[in-house]
Every structure is written in C-alpha cells, then in structure tokens.
Amino acid sequence: MENSKIGYIVGEVNPTEFWFAVDEEKHPQRWDYVIVKSREFVDGEEKEVYVLAQIETIISHSLALNNPELVNVKAVERMLEEKLVEPRTLAKARVLGFIHNGEVFQPRRAIYPAEAVYLAPKEILETFYSYPKNESLFIGHLITRPEIPVFLSLKGFRRHLAILAQTGAGKSYTAGVLIEELLKKGATIVVIDPHADYVFLSMTRDAKNYSNRITVFQTLKSTGRYNLPRKPEIYQVKFSDLSLDEIAFVCGIEERYTNILRSLQNALNELKDHKKDYSLADLIETLKTPNDESDAESAFKALNYVNKLEKMNIFGDVTTDMFKILKPMHVSVMDLSGLEDRVSDYVTFRILTEIYSLREKSKFEFPVFVFIEEAHNFVPNKENTLSKGIIKRIAAEGRKFGVFLILITQRPNKIDPDVLSQCNSQIIMRITNPEDQKAVRTSSERMSEDLLKDLPGLNIGEAIIVGEMTKVPVMVKIRQRETKEGGADIDVVDSLQKATEKAKEEERNKELELKEIKKMMQITEGY
C-alpha cells in the first residue's frame, strides 16, 4: 500500500471533497480513483473505513512564477538554474462514498488534513462497481482503469432509463449492450427502431446467431434491406380494428374538419352494419358511393385523405398478435424504417398501448423493457403526437405494472422534460450542444455541475452513468458488443463494393469498345 501513496490531504476538508498535495513522482491522472482512511459511524459503531474519491482537478503552480506579469523568459531560466521553481502540484478529489456490507454510504465526517492519499486498489474499486451476479449487468470498464469491470444493477430498472448522447457518440451501441445483458437475465424486450439500427442484434460478431431469441418485425413494405439468418416477421394491423379517431389521426384529418369526419363516421357505420371484417378498400368504395347526396362533397374530401392510407402498407388482413412480440427472454425489434412519421407514431402508440394494457390486466406475466430509439420524435417537448400520451403514462405509472422505458435520444433538449425527469437513471455520453447539456442538467439531480463540464471531453463509447443503476456515478468505457451493431449501413458497404465493380467493368468494356471502334475506323485508309 505504501507504494500507491500519492500524497497527503492539505487545506480545508469537508465530507464531500478535499484537496491533496501530490507526490511529483506519482502524478495521477484526472478522473482516477483514490482512497483515504477515515473513521465513520456504521451500525452505531465507530469504524475505520476507506473512503473512495475521484480526482476532479489537478493543478500545478510555483510560488516563484505565480505572477505572470512579473516573469520573463530570462527570469525563468535563471530560476531554473538556481532550482528556485519548486513546483507544487495539488489535486481536488470528490468523495464518492465508502462501502460497508456491499452498500455505499456517504461520509458524515470530515477527513483529517495530512491523511495519506492512496491510488484506489483494484479490489476496492471492484466492490464499488459490482453487484451480486444475478442482478448485475456488465456494461464496460472504468475509463481510467480499464482492468476494472463496471456492472450496473438490474434493480435500477425499477425506474426508467435514458440514454443521452449526440449523434455518433455510441448510444445505439450502448443500448445494444444493455439489450444483450437484459436478454441474458431473461427479460422481455421490445425495441422501437425507426432507422433499422437494431436489426443485426440477432447476429453475434462471429456470425453465430441466436435468432430464436430475437425477432425482427417489419411492416408490409419496410425499406430496410438486410440479410438476416431468419426472415423478418410482418407487423400489420387489421384495418377494421382502427377507430374513427385513429383513422383521422393517421391520415391527418384535423378535428375542426367536422364535415369530413362525419362522412367518415357515416361510411364506417355503414360498413360495420354490413360486415365485421371490412378492409381499407371497402372504406374507399363506400366513400365513393355516399348514400346521401348532401354528403357527397365531404365524402369526396374524406376520400382524398383515406387514399393516403393505401400507401402506408401497415394495414393487412389480421392484426399481429402481441404474444408474438412479447415473449420471455426475447427481443422484438420493430423496424419502422421507411414509414412516414405519422405511421411510425401510430405503430408505436398501438404497440405501447397494448403492452401497457396486457401488463395492467396481468395478461402477460413478465415485466417488459421498451427501448425507444429517437425518443424525441415520439415524446417531443412542444408538439403533440399520438404516442406521447401513452409514453407519459408509462413513464409516470409503468413501473407499478412492470413496464420500463429506455429512452434513447440525441436531442435531450427536444424531449418532453416530464418524461425525461422520470428517468431516474441516465447514461450520458458525449454532448456538446449547450441547450442539450442544459436539458440534461435540469433532468437529473444527480448530475453535478462538475460532471456536466466533462461531457464534451468524453470519447466515442465513453459514458457517465448516474442514478439508481449504479452505487456512485461512474465514468465507463462501454464494453464491446457480442452482437453485430448497425443496420442497413452494412448493406451500403456491400452495395458500394458492387458499384465499384460495376464501374470498373464498365471501364473495361469501354476500353474494349474503344479498341473495336479504333479498328473500325481503320477502314478509312490513308490518314
């Protein structure tokens, strides 16, 4: 332990932070972990404990050079010669807590000046960042100590989680890691995936697949093009299951268009009288031949809206059974790529509503984890969407029924702040936009000003995790995924390769053709 001593506490000390003089020979890095001995009352007894702290700031100064306006190069050189520089290095550490019986406590007492400061040993860090095996999710390693694995607690999922990061920082990748871990623990997972980013979850890196645990659902005409070991399932909705309001929303008929809505209602009533399972085509036909002449004009207008539904390609003969989507130890990826915003909104609304009601009525017996990618599009700050209501409801009450949200967004600023503040845990990655930083700060009481300052300094794949999932805030390098990441972009690589081949072949053909042409031209002799 003597070896890892890096300094002594100096200056005024309080229970949350302290300064210490740093041994020049053992200059530590920022964000590294240190421990100091202290005495604390636990279970009514005063005990010797090791308090863990993280280095937040390191400064170095020299009394001789402290006044920049008084020194010049010559003066510095002279002082160097005379060995007068005497640099002093100080570091500030933020107290994370001490562990007793596997639980983290915050110190109540000040630590004494002149107490020795040691680099935190592996064993202590490991106890800080691990949990009993059955509740631990392996997320990555400490940024400053790559040998220390970091685990999150499954128990933290008793509340919702947000993954916040700017584009390219690795949020989908991180979500993928979480999905893998949750799946190993037997979770039922649904992923709302507007850009087909999760479709390769069914393939491991070494191309083995555990596709029986993962199902991709596409709509009838999804644009996602990718080769999976198992054909995607189709997600569709039987048209006659739609209510008037739903139809109106999906085709964008505003509430004030009362005449159009009435025509639509009349047509639906007429259809319902005749048969149970009417189709979209039936509705279009009925609107084309209104019973009432006075209805003709608004029926025609309604037709203009309803015609749009044909292109949406989600209305089929049957509604996809929710029990195909909800299975224990299983992930369902809802690939919404290529759908209009309104339609993906509707699909999300529909799926979330069903999940909520199945759990509320205990028809599905296991908790459901819902990952919502691009969450700011479904629960935006200002506008209203169809799915906003149900997401807010799950955010507020879902935990009572075992429906947990994992909201993923690159625009924390654009997401409904109520919903964001319901996310008690947050995985925050690189964010440079000040507006978004502000949104992160207001959403989380755990996010200290100091941590916030570090957000732009994170590298790709590095995250700060705060909240119930971890005993203390942790800076982690997300582990490598076991499954293939990414979506349709894999195809882009492939198709660009094909394009290159084609271009080269065309070039070769052109060369051959030119030779042939030159030969043809030689029939004109004498030139």
Added chain:
Amino acid sequence: MRIAHISDTHLGHRQYNLDERESDVYEAFEQAVNKAIEERVDVLIHSGDLFDSPNPPIKALYVFKNVLKKINEKMKFYCVLGDHDRPKRRGMPPHKLFEIRVLGVNGLEWEDVNGILIAGISNLRGKMAELLKDEMKKFDSLTEKYRKSILIAHQAIYPYLPFEGSYELKEDELPKNATYYAFGHLHARQLVRFGKGFFAYAGSTEILSKDDISSWKKDGKGFYIVDLEGDEPSIQKINLDIRPQIEMEVEQDKLASVLNLDFTKKPILHLIVKGMKIDRARIQEKLGELLKDKVLYHRIDFIDLSKPITELPKGQLRIEELFKKFLKDERLSNLAIELLPLLSKKDIEAAKQVASSYLNEELEK
C-alpha cells in the same frame, strides 16, 4: 479573318439519273466557290459530304480538281469526311487524290490558323459515334489559349434531327466554347446562337431530294460567310442561283393551269393531280405535251378522290413490318426483304438464286 462555311455539296449526285442534274450539282459547287473568292474569304471550310459517295464518278473528281486549283490560289481549305464520302469498306476516300487537309479522320484534329483555332472531326456513325463524346470533350480545353475557335463536324444533333436513333449527339454534349460551330449533314440551313457563339448547319448547295424543297423556298440554298474580325462573329448568308424545283397540286380537269408557272431556268416539277376516276395514261400524255421543253423533268403523283385515302402510319416506317403485314407470313416477308435490294439494283441473277434457294427450302418441308 473571313471564313466561308460550305457543306453537303454531294459532287457526283445524279437526281433522276439525269446528266443535267449531275451538272447542276457541280455548277452549284463552282458557283459557291466563285462567290467565296469574290467575297475575299481567307479560309474555306467544308463540313462533309464533299462527294456523294466514297466512289464518285471520274467527272466529279475532275470538277473538284479544277475548282480546287482556284481555291488554292485564294484560300486555305479545310474539310472533314461526311457520312456519304467516308468509305464503308476498307479503302481510301476520294479526298486522298488531292492535296487537301482532311481533319479528324481518326479523332479530333486541330490547327492554328492565324491565331484562330480550327478543329474538326470527320463523321462517326453507328458504333463509332460512341467515340464522339470523348473527342468532343477535348475541344473546350483546347480553346483556352485562343480567343476565337471553330469546330467542324458532320453529325446529326438533337434537336435538329429529333428522331430516336437518327442523332449521334445532344446539344448539351457539344463543346461550349466554340465561336462558330461549322456543321454539316442536315440539308436545311440552320443558324442559332449557341454558347459563346453561333451554331450552323450550312445546308446542301443543291436541292438533292424533294424533301429539300420547302427549306430551299424558305431559306434558299448556299453557304455562310463568317467574319471573325469583330468581338462578335458576324455572319452573312450567301444564296446560290440554282435550278428551281416546284411542287404543285392540280385538278385533273384544269391541267392547263400548270402553264401559269415560271419556266425560266427549266425547273423540275413535282405535280400532284387530283380527281375522280383518274385516267392516268391520258393525263401523263397531256401533261407531257403541255410541259414539253418547258421543264427539265416532271413527275406526277395521283390522288384518286373516289378512293378512300389511306393514312400513313405516323412515325418511322419499317419496311420489314410493312412486308409482314402485307404478306402475313414471316418467311415470305423475309424473302421479300432479301429480294428488295437485289431487284432495285436490277441484279436479276442474284435475285433468282435467292428465290430458288427459298423454293428448295420450302419443298424440303
């Protein structure tokens, strides 16, 4: 510098197989060269189809030899090969007989003529036309060192020849920097502003088919003189005095009205006679008498008003389809297609062979 742009002289062309028509074509060319000399032109540019065929009659070569003497005394001469005079089989073009500069037989070629860029490319057709775009691309970078430049070519350009398959280049595939585009191939004259200058088809010097008549009536026949002295090229249209050709419709009982025509210079007359139950032989005879010694040549089409007018299908006519429709048998129509060129050349022997081998095949079945 003044340039004369002439094109499509088709020396050796012999309309209606008449000696006079062959001479008309020579005379039009001589007239054009004389006018160019009168106009004190420095350079004569010929944009293709100087001769009507890669194997022109000796007389055409002789006429050109004499005219070339006059040209060489007064002007520089540049030309490109056209689709008519470029050899279709291995061989030399007639141009090879003369000491003349033929540009771009194997791709774009150029010369600096008194500080002006003169570049040209001979006609490329069919598969060879694929080379055209690449060759044309060379032109604009050549012009960077020149204030004035001329591009000579003998090609059909969309939209001047708009039918699919009939043009080799679209307008926007042309180089952009030429001061004057001296083009040949179209027999009707065209002159339009294009890019930094003017794009021109000089047109043919004579009326070589009935189709040329309407453009001759509208714009005349002749060549262009391009003056490159000023900032802007100034272009002058020079018309030639050639044998008139007249199209006329007459009723079968008013044939004498043809006598109202102007018969100076003995025109060629294309008559359409209309009427019910036309007695063709009688009308042919009557018109023959009326027009005797007044016209060089006349030809008559009849429109019988008592018969329903058959409408020609719109678009391009394909002889194969017409045969197929008429004969209602694919093999028979193939035979007809084979026989057509032989019989129109009066190659009776070859036609007999084709016919007998057809019969043998049929009998074997």
